[in-house]
Amino acid sequence: MDRGRLEESLFDLIRRASTSLPPDVVAAMRRGIAAEGEGASAGTSLELMLENAKQAREGTTPICQDTGALLFFVEYGPDFRQKEIEEAARAATVRATEEYILRPNAVDPVTGANSGNNLGPGSPDFHFNQRDEEGLRVRLLLKGGGSENVGAQYKLPDGRLKAGRDLEGVRKCIIDTVYNAQGKGCAPGVVGVCAGGNRGSSFGWSKEQLLRDLGDTNPDPVLAELENTLMEELNGLGIGPSGFGGKTTVLGVKIGKQHRLPACFFVSVSYTCWAYRKAFMSVQGGEVTYDWD
Numbered sequence: 092m093d094r095g096r097l098e099e100s101l102f103d104l105i106r107r108a109s110t111s112l113p114p115d116v117v118a119a120m121r122r123g124i125a126a127e128g129e130g131a132s133a134g135t136s137l138e139l140m141l142e143n144a145k146q147a148r149e150g151t152t153p154i155c156q157d158t159g160a161l162l163f164f165v166e167y168g169p170d171f172r173q174k175e176i177e178e179a180a181r182a183a184t185v186r187a188t189e190e191y192i193l194r195p196n197a198v199d200p201v202t203g204a205n206s207g208n209n210l211g212p213g214s215p216d217f218h219f220n221q222r223d224e225e226g227l228r229v230r231l232l233l234k235g236g237g238s239e240n241v242g243a244q245y246k247l248p249d250g251r252l253k254a255g256r257d258l259e260g261v262r263k264c265i266i267d268t269v270y271n272a273q274g275k276g277c278a279p280g281v282v283g284v285c286a287g288g289n290r291g292s293s294f295g296w297s298k299e300q301l302l303r304d305l306g307d308t309n310p311d312p313v314l315a316e317l318e319n320t321l322m323e324e325l326n327g328l329g330i331g332p333s334g335f336g337g338k339t340t341v342l343g344v345k346i347g348k349q350h351r352l353p354a355c356f357f358v359s360v361s362y363t364c365w366a367y368r369k370a371f372m373s374v375q376g377g378e379v380t381y382d383w384d
């Protein structure tokens with residue numbers, strides 16, 4: 092695939108992510124509306140969010156004014172070069188910013204200067220994996236700042252939470268994060284979790300859980316059961332859409348794990364808001380496909 096077509100495809104990926112809510116998220120919000128029941132204000136809040144998303148899609152405008160940080164998760168075969176993918180993604184990011192698909196969101200923490208084009212050290216955030224098979228797979232998350240702020244990392248045991256070094260401790264950490272996110276993270280949210288790992292890898296893996304489909308089942312039956320239990324518990328907190336009360340506090344709980352050092356037990360929780368922007372694309376034999384329209 093030539094560089095110009097790759098850049099164009101990645102621009103399209105960014106446009107789709109920023110302006111179109113994925114079908115699994117829309118379906119989860121519809122389930123939330125049904126759960127809230129006729130005339131409930133929480134259901135009305137969800138309907139307004141869906142209407143907002145519909146108008147964004149129809150007008151090709153961002154779903155939220157904060158278009159978030161760009162996280163690219165890339166798997167590429169021998170027919171692609173990492174450097175070229177990265178250059179094309181950077182160029183697509185600049186164009187998306189110029190065309191108001193993205194808000195300029197990259198700020199130098201020392202000078203306070205905004206780069207104006209979403210480029211800078213760590214922006215976009217790339218995660219590359221080389222594979223043996225030919226082709227390219229790119230998954231993009233646009234992660235809003237308000238929801239990023241309410242993510243949390245715990246070191247078990249945690250005396251404040253009375254959380255030990257076990258799955259019950261993990262459960263307490265997740266509940267604590269969602270409880271503390273109320274009024275801040277633009278609920279209903281989705282939580283991506285990593286149990287274990289080191290401080291860096293754990294947060295990275297928690298974000299990768301947000302790439303899962305909301306309707307999937309965790310292949311680890313123990314974690315699958317914990318996800319189901321937490322869905323019920325978290326939606327029983329009463330926080331609800333936008334924090335105004337209701338039965339729909341989260342749309343999904345996705346938990347992964349990494350091996351840990353004997354001395355460490357980290358739990359990382361990444362929270363994303365209802366404006367859960369993700370888009371996936373594949374390139375095979377020169378043909379570009381997106382996972383949904």
Ligand code: SF4
Binds near residue numbers: 155238
């Ligand atoms: S947390 Fe999400 S919905 Fe709320 S302002 Fe940020 S991007 Fe928008």
